[in-house]
Amino acid sequence: MTNGNFQLIPERSVPLKYNVQAVNGKVQVPESSDKKDAYRISLNLVNGRVSSQVVD
Numbered sequence: 568m569t570n571g572n573f574q575l576i577p578e579r580s581v582p583l584k585y586n587v588q589a590v591n592g593k594v595q596v597p598e599s600s601d602k603k604d605a606y607r608i609s610l611n612l613v614n615g616r617v618s619s620q621v622v623d
Contacts, residue, residue, distance in 0.1 A: 583605055584605040
């Protein structure tokens with residue numbers, strides 16, 4: 568994506584592995600899980616913000 572904002576709302580019980588890159592912007596995501604069966608989240612962003620709020 569060239570320009571935009573992503574708001575991730577992952578559940579704490581779901582293992583996720585993040586691969587997030589932003590050229591001009593801010594990235595704030597939780598620590599990636601090291602579990603083999605973790606779901607992968609991949610985002611490439613040129614201008615914008617990626618943030619998250621973990622829920623139980």
